[in-house]
Amino acid sequence: MDAKGKKILIADDEPDILEVLQYNLVREGYEVTTAKDGEDALIKAKSTHPDLIILDIMMPKKSGVEVCEILRTQPVFHDTLILMLTALNDEGFQIKGLESGADDYVNKPVSPKVIVSRVGALLRRSNKESAEKVLKRGNLSIDPTKFEVVVDERQVTLAKKEFELLYLLASRPGRVFLRNEILNQVWGNDVIVGDRTIDVHIRKIRQKLGLDCITTVKGVGYKFVN
Amino acid sequence: MDAKGKKILIADDEPDILEVLQYNLVREGYEVTTAKDGEDALIKAKSTHPDLIILDIMMPKKSGVEVCEILRTQPVFHDTLILMLTALNDEGFQIKGLESGADDYVNKPVSPKVIVSRVGALLRRSNKESAEKVLKRGNLSIDPTKFEVVVDERQVTLAKKEFELLYLLASRPGRVFLRNEILNQVWGNDVIVGDRTIDVHIRKIRQKLGLDCITTVKGVGYKFVN
DNA sequence: ACCCAGTATTAAAAAATTGTAAACTCAGGT
DNA sequence: ACCTGAGTTTACAATTTTTTAATACTGGGT
Numbered sequence: 001m002d003a004k005g006k007k008i009l010i011a012d013d014e015p016d017i018l019e020v021l022q023y024n025l026v027r028e029g030y031e032v033t034t035a036k037d038g039e040d041a042l043i044k045a046k047s048t049h050p051d052l053i054i055l056d057i058m059m060p061k062k063s064g065v066e067v068c069e070i071l072r073t074q075p076v077f078h079d080t081l082i083l084m085l086t087a088l089n090d091e092g093f094q095i096k097g098l099e100s101g102a103d104d105y106v107n108k109p110v111s112p113k114v115i116v117s118r119v120g121a122l123l124r125r126s127n128k129e130s131a132e133k134v135l136k137r138g139n140l141s142i143d144p145t146k147f148e149v150v151v152d153e154r155q156v157t158l159a160k161k162e163f164e165l166l167y168l169l170a171s172r173p174g175r176v177f178l179r180n181e182i183l184n185q186v187w188g189n190d191v192i193v194g195d196r197t198i199d200v201h202i203r204k205i206r207q208k209l210g211l212d213c214i215t216t217v218k219g220v221g222y223k224f225v226n
Numbered sequence: 227m228d229a230k231g232k233k234i235l236i237a238d239d240e241p242d243i244l245e246v247l248q249y250n251l252v253r254e255g256y257e258v259t260t261a262k263d264g265e266d267a268l269i270k271a272k273s274t275h276p277d278l279i280i281l282d283i284m285m286p287k288k289s290g291v292e293v294c295e296i297l298r299t300q301p302v303f304h305d306t307l308i309l310m311l312t313a314l315n316d317e318g319f320q321i322k323g324l325e326s327g328a329d330d331y332v333n334k335p336v337s338p339k340v341i342v343s344r345v346g347a348l349l350r351r352s353n354k355e356s357a358e359k360v361l362k363r364g365n366l367s368i369d370p371t372k373f374e375v376v377v378d379e380r381q382v383t384l385a386k387k388e389f390e391l392l393y394l395l396a397s398r399p400g401r402v403f404l405r406n407e408i409l410n411q412v413w414g415n416d417v418i419v420g421d422r423t424i425d426v427h428i429r430k431i432r433q434k435l436g437l438d439c440i441t442t443v444k445g446v447g448y449k450f451v452n
Numbered sequence: 453a454c455c456c457a458g459t460a461t462t463a464a465a466a467a468a469t470t471g472t473a474a475a476c477t478c479a480g481g482t
Numbered sequence: 483a484c485c486t487g488a489g490t491t492t493a494c495a496a497t498t499t500t501t502t503a504a505t506a507c508t509g510g511g512t
Contacts (some may be wrong), residue, residue, distance in 0.1 A: 004510090005512085044469085102337070102339075103340075103343070104339075104340065104343060105340075111418055113418040114418065117406070117409070117410065120406055138484090145401050145402065146400045146401055146402060146449065147304050147402045147443050147446055147449070148400070159444065159445070159498075159499055159500080159501095160443075160444065160445035160446055160499075161499075161500070192500075193501065193502090194502070194503090195458095195459095196459090196460095196501085196502075196503080197500075197501055197502080199459065199460065199461085199501085200460090200461090200462095200501075201500085202459095203460065203461070203462095216458095216459070216460090218457090218458065218459075218508090218509085218510095219457080219458065219459095379502075385487085385488055385489080386488075386489090387488075387489065388488090406481060419489085419490065419491090419493090420490075420491065421469090421470090422470085422471095422490085422491070422492080423489075423490055425469095425470060425472085426471090426473065426489085426490075426491090427489085427490095428470095428471090428473085429471065429472070442469095442470070442471090444468090444470070444497090444498060444499070445468080445469065445470095445498090445499075
């Protein structure tokens with residue numbers, strides 16, 4: 001739905017850059033892995049299969065251009081987005097970066113905001129099939145673009161997490177979602193919250209909707225029924 | 227919204243480049259015309275009236291910069307988007323390209339992906355101001371050509387950013403705009419401003435309009451309601 | 453009837469997000 | 483050089499959301 005779950009690999013030999021980028025991307029909800037040189041990048045790429053890779057051009061072992069070229073030869077990484085970090089003073093490399101199959105490049109010194117914005121743009125573009133559509137379930141209508149829920153003509157305001165949780169359950173009516181699944185989908189893989197948190201949100205949804213559309217499956221999870 | 231139907235003219239003297247760009251842009255759904263030199267570009271531009279023109283800087287007969295300058299003197303081409311292709315080694319021309327009225331430039335050698343992405347970005351960005359129509363939402367009227375907002379007979383003067391922000395939100399009533407979307411649309415992809423800036427502008431709009439037409443969706447963004 | 457694991461309910465704490473006023477920057481105009 | 487206002491940032495207050503924690507409930511198994 002959101003940035004949630006999207007995996008990003010950052011490869012740069014300067015720890016400071018790694019840190020600041022990681023911090024900012026994690027804050028946006030991405031799952032971030034880092035690599036300290038070209039070979040490390042290849043290894044991490046193969047093990048984590050990121051959605052997007054940020055490659056510094058100048059790195060020990062293998063340059064960003066080399067890494068990019070190697071990745072592009074493998075079908076698995078054919079659709080992986082690659083964002084190059086280039087220093088303004090090595091023009092030759094900049095050119096190679098583009099030729100080698102990068103999807104975009106950003107000049108150093110990097111601005112976290114610019115990176116975040118470009119990353120978002122790239123992922124959004126590649127993501128156009130995951131269209132957010134309005135769910136209609138009986139007298140219930142859930143519109144993710146308007147962030148609005150309507151029950152029998154009556155408009156209900158849900159908070160973000162409540163909305164996401166309802167949207168998830170309603171996206172597959174009847175199907176039981178395990179508590180773990182819910183945590184991963186709505187909260188993200190790394191966020192650590194207790195199980196009771198889900199209960200509380202479920203309760204609020206039931207309360208606000210005034211409908212009994214969410215059923216508890218004891219020992220398993222919750223499901224949306226209609 | 228869709229790229230479909232948008233016309234693009236590509237002018238370059240290297241047939242290879244013409245071909246690869248044409249192939250990639252056509253695949254994206256654009257209608258593409260090509261020109262082989264500066265004068266040819268002017269002729270084709272006049273006959274096809276493209277939405278966007280890709281100009282190589284170095285061309286026989288007339289350079290990209292010249293073509294650009296000539297086009298810009300004509301009102302018909304005032305809003306036509308121009309994307310320059312520059313060789314990295316002639317910085318002087320790069321600068322001239324921007325001065326002469328190009329909307330963006332891309333360094334050679336070209337990467338189809340980058341071109342497609344930039345073209346998309348340009349068209350998307352221009353889309354908002356090209357659809358310059360008066361919005362009427364209840365007792366609120368927003369005229370982008372006059373740059374004027376009227377609430378219940380009363381005329382309100384908004385600053386540029388305030389106006390653009392209101393116009394964006396009002397262009398899709400009900401739809402929630404994420405803070406990132408707002409930043410991209412109103413401020414542009416590369417501009418770096420803090421989140422509070424949006425709030426402050428929203429506040430000014432609310433204040434000046436004296437209407438509660440903008441709703442905060444906490445954790446998500448803002449939306450226009452009526 | 454009692455226990456137990458799991459869930460519901462509540463209230464209150466903690467965290468996140470937004471609202472606001474005021475100050476600062478910068479460009480343009482006088 | 484000075485003024486002015488748009489635009490931005492800052493720092494803090496106000497608010498809402500999210501989480502925790504403590505307690506009560508529930509239904510099946512013994």
